[in-house]
Amino acid sequence: MTTTDLYRTVRLVRRFEERAIEYVRSGEIVGGIHPYLGQEGIAAGVCAALKDTDVITSTHRGHGHVLARGANPARLFAELMGRESGLNKGRGGSMHAADFSLGILGANAIVGAAASIATGAAWGYRRRGRDTVAATFFGDGAMNEGMLLEAFNLAALWRVPVIFVCENNGYATTMPVDSAVAGSITGRAAAFGIPAYTVDGQDPELVLTAAETAVDRARSGDGPTFLECTTYRFDAHHTFEHRARLSYRSTEEINAGRSRDPVEIQGARLSVQQRADVDSEVESLLDAAAGIALGSAHPDPAAALEYLYASPGVLR
Template sequence: MTSADLYRTVRLIRRFEERAIEFVRSGEIVGGIHPYVGQEAIATGVCAALTDADVITSTHRGHGHVLARGVNPARLFAELMGRESGLNKGRGGSMHAADFDLGILGANAIVGAAGSIATGAAWALRQRGRDSVAVTFFGDGAMNEGMLLEAFNLAALWRVPVIFVCENNGYATTMPVASAVAGSITGRARAFGIPAFTVDGQDPEKVLAATSSAVARARSGKGPTFLECITYRFDAHHTFEHRARLDYRSADELSTGRSRDPVQIQGARLTALDRAAVDAEIEALLDTAAGIALGSAHPDPAEALKYLYASPEVLR
């Protein structure tokens, strides 16, 4: 993975999210989104360390994860807009994006729930003889959820090849970490005997290096690793804040948090000419993707109950 490849991904995620916010404001995306702006280095570095055989689970703030995993941005835009050409035919929306062909087992709106899904998936794949690793992303707010702690326990006991990635952006919605988490975040994982490391979550190359080590450990049969990636959410927890104007972060804090921008950090590793070429490539890609999504049909209301059940039989 070259510096240009990493920059391409962080730039893609940033510009996708900025355009998605514009579509929320125009009404093309109904209900809003949880922007990933500022946290792009984590998805980029983690997914760059994975192979096609690996799987991930995501969160309510999951666009960056699925884009870094290789999802077609046209299909993701279409999903956010509720169109038939979306990843899940417009039925899943922003918080439930999935693509099993790419190893994306789904975003999950339930805080901390995806950790248990990834742990189970990693164990099942290993039982089938596959050399696969699972990664689960979650925020600092998930550290107090029992489902996640149960996943830690099982993963440690059975040496499950799963990597727990905590995107610590400092807030669970508006609740500061210091007001919600007793002890330390890495200490929670270490209590289960899981090696835990704190990583600079604003630098894609540092995230890639840490994840590569964790992946190698998991593939060798040594079990799970926990990565706490320190990051900062540049935008709102949810686009609803653009109207509500919640006042929980000071101007000084926002300025300091935004001073280490993953796009700028990675972009500085390229020449100005190479960076401009990638920027132009991403704009063209997203122009095309947005056009495809906007031109796609909405689902037929008569099929509102379609795809709800695994069985085609009607439940009575």
């Protein structure tokens, strides 16, 4: 992964999310989204460390992970808009995007749940003789969820090749992390014997370096690693806040958090012309992607139950 490639990813995620917010405002995306603005360096760095045969699981704030893993922006836009051409035919929406062909086992609206899915998937692949590594993303709010701690236990006990990536943006919705987590975040994983490190999540290259070490360790059979990636959420927890105007963060805090922007940090490593070229490329890609999504059909209401169940038949 080159410096330019990392910049392209963080820029793509940033501009995708900014456009998605505009589609929420215009009504093309119904129900709102959880913006990933400010956290792009984590998705870019971790996914860059993975092989094509590896897998990820994501969260309710998952667009960045899905795009960094290689999902088609047109199909992701279409999914958010509830269109038939979406990643999941418009049935999954913002919080459940998946593409098994790319190893994206799904975003998950249940806090902490995706870690247990990733742990199980990695264990299953290893049992079949594959060297697949799973990376699972979750926020600081998941650190108090039993499902996550159970995943830690099994991953450590069975040396499962999984990377636990905590995106610590300082808040679980509106609850400050210091008011919710006893001890330290890395200490939770370390208690299970899992090597745990704190990484500057605003620097994509630092995240990539840490993720490469963790992936190599997992692939060699040495088990899981925990990465606490410190970051800051630039926008709302959910776009509903744009109307509700909650006041749990001061303007001064937000401005301080925005002062370390992963797009600017990575962009500064390119020449002015290189950066301009990538920016233009991304805008053209997203222009085309949005056009495809907006031109796609909505699902037929008569087919509302299709693709939702493992076996066809009448719901009883």
